[in-house]
Amino acid sequence: MRPWNSIPITEVDEPLQKIPTALLRLEPHPYAALGAPYGPDASPFRLRQGVVTRLLQAQQELQKEQPGWSLAIFDAWRPVAVQRFMVRHSLVAECGRIGINPDHPSPERDRAEAAVGRFWAPPSDDPATPPPHSTGAAVDLTLADAGGQALAMGGEIDAIGRVSEPLFHQAAALADSSSPAAVWHQRRQLLARVMAGAGFEQHPNEWWHFSWGDQLWAWRSGAREAFYGRVGDSASSRLS
Structure with missing residues (x-):
């Protein structure tokens, strides 16, 4: 369970x-x-209509500050089957990184699973507790320059660890305003600022993840309910 999973969903369809x-x-x-x-x-590059509208607003604000730059979409709609696949993939990768068997119970394996769980929501099939991306209301994205190249943000999307926290580079940036960390922090802050200006809420552990209309958004914004629930794995009947 996530802290937002108790928030009711009134699906707007x-x-x-x-x-x-x-x-x-x-x-x-x-x-x-x-x-x-x-x-x-079933393309992953799909989102709810209201989310797309706000992404375009965020990009307009970005380009007022940085002409030529753009938002760059890494991931969007994610069926629960894909969530399950990626949770397993990430656990195997993390266990491999520390040299343990992901299928052998151990305290190290438990710690690896907890580390992955800070970033990957459980692949719940319960319609009351959908993973954010399964709702079509969450998007993973970064910034790109005028040539369409993703900019360095001081940590890769999906990296497991504190480097992924939105403010990870803040202390180093304050200590040395000419450092690479200062550039990364400024870019993360710019992304967060233009997304917030369009109504999005940021995942507390992930500089790249933003939601509008799902349970995570409701939890962070103080809304009493969410209005986007899970969009099923067979989504062709729900596409505009």
Whole structure:
């Protein structure tokens, strides 16, 4: 369970829509390239219509501050089957990093699972506790320059560890305003600022993850309910 999972969902039944070309996509899609089970014709580059509208607003604000820069979409809609695949993939990778067997119970394995769990929501099939990305209301993204190249942000998307926390580089940036850490911190702050200006809420552990309309958004914004619930793994009937 996440702290936001107790928040009720009143589904507005708004369809997913394809992310428009005005928003840069980072391709090939990283999870699809790993073989994640999206199914035929189930593109991950889809979001609820209200979320897409706000992403375009955020990009307009970004370009007022940094002409030529753009938001760059890493991941968007994620079926629960893909969530399950990626949780397992991340656990195996983390266990491999520290040299343990992911299928052998041990305190080290428990710690690895807890570390992964700070970043990957449980792949719940319960409609009352959907993983944020399964709602079509959460997006993972970064910044790109005028040439369409993703900018360094001081940590890779999906990195397991404190480096992924939004303010990780703040202390180093304050200590030395000319350091790379200062550049990374400024970019993370810029991303957070333009997304917040469009109504998004940021995941507390992930500089790249923002939500609008799901339970995480409701928890962080103080809303009494969410209005986007899970969009099923077979989503073709729910697309605009």
